Amino acid sequence: MLPTRGVGKSSLFITWFESGWDAGVRDTKETSDVFPWNKKPWWSSNRSQFIFIRTDVLTTWPWRDSHKMYLLRGRGEIVIRCTYCVAVGKWSLDILLRGCVQMATKFKVTDQVFFDITIGDEDVGRIVIGLFGDITPKTVKNFLALTKNGIDGRTYEGTTFHRVIKKFMIQGGDIVGTGSKVGTGSISIYGKYFEDENFEVKHTAPGFLSMANAGKDTNGCQFFITTVPTPWLDGHHTVFGKVVEGQDVIHKIEQTPTDPEDRPSKPVIVKSVGIIPTHDPFYVSDEPYE
Structure with a gap:
């Protein structure tokens, strides 16, 4: 049960140990070092020895990280605390994962598309891409439209x-540019450009699968697929899908000889x-070999 509104400084703790669950009401001050109110809603210690999440009680747990999975290692422990804070006038749910590692x-x-690929005169196989329609609905809608019906009859087929670039990415999707101009074109169902939807993934x-662009809010039809982790692109390009089949085809493309302009x-x-x-x-994960 939750403490009454008048309690203010008391909390309900539910703790999971290897031996099972334990619950009890304790004074907030006893664990203020573990659950500090001045911390941001999400933080972790070095090597994820401590993971802390705070969210409003009446929202989905855990905050915006419902897709994360954790593995407790050794003598791990989960502590869940529900507290009413007089200072901010609301209940909050605090979750502490102690002795854990993020898996x-x-x-x-939500959707899948396929690309059948040839290199020169050789059929090298099919790439199947899973799209994250719940996370990036606007970007996915554009990609699906350019796959199925296109714009003025122009689709990704034939692009x-x-x-x-080896150990980086492969880029394509220009349905506008031709000849030496391929790679310079931009078009979308929203206009020449549309804004960055988010950088959640x-x-x-x-x-x-991520949107190629020429800078902030210049998304169009071009995209790229990473061949290694590329964290320096975070916050600059919208990720909206992942290859679910045909990783070997991606590798074949990556190994294709290129000229000095890639x-x-x-x-x-x-x-x-x-x-x-x-x-x-x-669901798919960010495991490299899934």
Whole structure:
């Protein structure tokens, strides 16, 4: 049960140990060093020995990190505290994970598309990409439209991966530029450009699908797929999907010889594209080899 509104400084603690659950009411002051009110809603210690999350009681736990998974190691412990703070006039839920390590971050796949790829005259296989429609609905809507119907009949079918950099990424999606101008075009269902939707998903692993741009709020049709973690791109490019099949095809593209401007010596062509019905959404993680 929750303490009454008048208690103010008392909290309900629920603690999980290896031996099971324990609950009890304690005075807040006893653990003020563990649950400080002046901390931000999310923080962790070095090597994630302590993970702390704070959220309003009437919102989804844990705050905006509901897709994170944690593994308790050794003699790990979870402490959950529900407190009414007189100073701010509201209940909050505090979660402390002690002795834990973050395992992976999960992302819900709402839609899937496929790209069949040729390099030169050789069919090298199919790439299937899962899209994060709940996290980046606007970006996903644009990508699906350019895959299915396109703009004025122009879709991703027949486009190329025009920029390939080993141990970095492969870039494609220009449905506007032709010849030497491929890689300079921009168009979207919202206009020539549309704004950065968010930077919630990070470039933490190979296989992430992210928007290419020419600067802030200049998203269009071009995209890239990472081949290594690229954290320096966080906060600058919107990640909106991940490769779920065809990682070997990505590797083949990455290994294609290129000229000094990073253009493949043999054309890497998206021979055909399509949408795969996804009636049952599923989750992928940022594990490199999932």
